[in-house]
Amino acid sequence: NAGVTQTPKFQVLKTGQSMTLQCAQDMNHNSMYWYRQDPGMGLRLIYYSASEGTTDKGEVPNGYNVSRLNKREFSLRLESAAPSQTSVYFCASSETIAGGTHFGPGTRLTVL
Amino acid sequence: LAKTTQPISMDSYEGQEVNITCSHNNIATNDYITWYQQFPSQGPRFIIQGYKTKVTNEVASLFIPADRKSSTLSLPRVSLSDTAVYYCLVGDTGNQFYFGTGTSLTVIP
Numbered sequence: 001n002a003g004v005t006q007t008p009k010f011q012v013l014k015t016g017q018s019m020t021l022q023c024a025q026d027m028n029h030n031s032m033y034w035y036r037q038d039p040g041m042g043l044r045l046i047y048y049s050a051s052e053g054t055t056d057k058g059e060v061p062n063g064y065n066v067s068r069l070n071k072r073e074f075s076l077r078l079e080s081a082a083p084s085q086t087s088v089y090f091c092a093s094s095e096t097i098a099g100g101t102h103f104g105p106g107t108r109l110t111v112l
Numbered sequence: 113l114a115k116t117t118q119p120i121s122m123d124s125y126e127g128q129e130v131n132i133t134c135s136h137n138n139i140a141t142n143d144y145i146t147w148y149q150q151f152p153s154q155g156p157r158f159i160i161q162g163y164k165t166k167v168t169n170e171v172a173s174l175f176i177p178a179d180r181k182s183s184t185l186s187l188p189r190v191s192l193s194d195t196a197v198y199y200c201l202v203g204d205t206g207n208q209f210y211f212g213t214g215t216s217l218t219v220i221p
Contacts (some may be wrong), residue, residue, distance in 0.1 A: 004155075019183050020157070033147075033209070034138045041213065042199065042211040042212050042214055043156065043199075043211040044211070045122030045209045045210075048209070059210075072186065077176060090155045090156075092155070100146055100148070100161060101148075101158065101208075102155075102158070103154055103155025103157070105155060106153070106154070106155055
């Protein structure tokens with residue numbers, strides 16, 4: 001049981017480049033999330049998907065798009081990366097409130 | 113969304129009990145209170161969750177007064193490995209998203 005997996009672990013982009021962060025969970029959870037965490041800060045929600053086929057904006061959605069490919073996978077795309085998007089990105093999933101939210105190991109993204 | 117307020121940082125000696133309090137004055141009837149722990153370079157990890165009164169598991173206890181406007185995470189006999197950031201979240205099943213800045217706990221030998 002791998003839990004929540006994310007790829008890649010590290011990435012360096014130049015301003016204007018695009019990329020997709022991949023996330024998958026094997027816990028059969030309905031809800032999935034993308035957060036970003038800047039140095040010394042708490043996590044901020046970018047987008048979430050309450051169930052397969054639905055996505056909603058979180059606190060900081062600008063500059064990002066998401067795709068809930070199926071129940072297992074939830075990807076985050078940066079169409080034109082900017083230095084302000086340098087951050088650590090965490091994917092997470094949850095089923096019910098009782099079990100809390102399970103987080104992946106994170107992707108460390110640097111935009112030059 | 114019910115926002116939370118926590119102390120920015122706390123220090124404690126090894127072996128002591130640590131209590132971290134979180135204020136959530138605007139908590140709604142359907143909201144639960146959940147605490148997470150985060151080590152550097154890792155994602156947050158679920159610690160404990162509660163709705164009212166007291167909840168205890170193998171890691172911590174959570175105390176929630178009758179008015180539910182605050183909650184206290186209690187870590188018994190902390191060790192150096194408990195040095196981490198602790199987040200308090202409030203929300204119902206569909207909207208427990210706001211992490212805030214958390215409380216940075218440093219355990220001193």
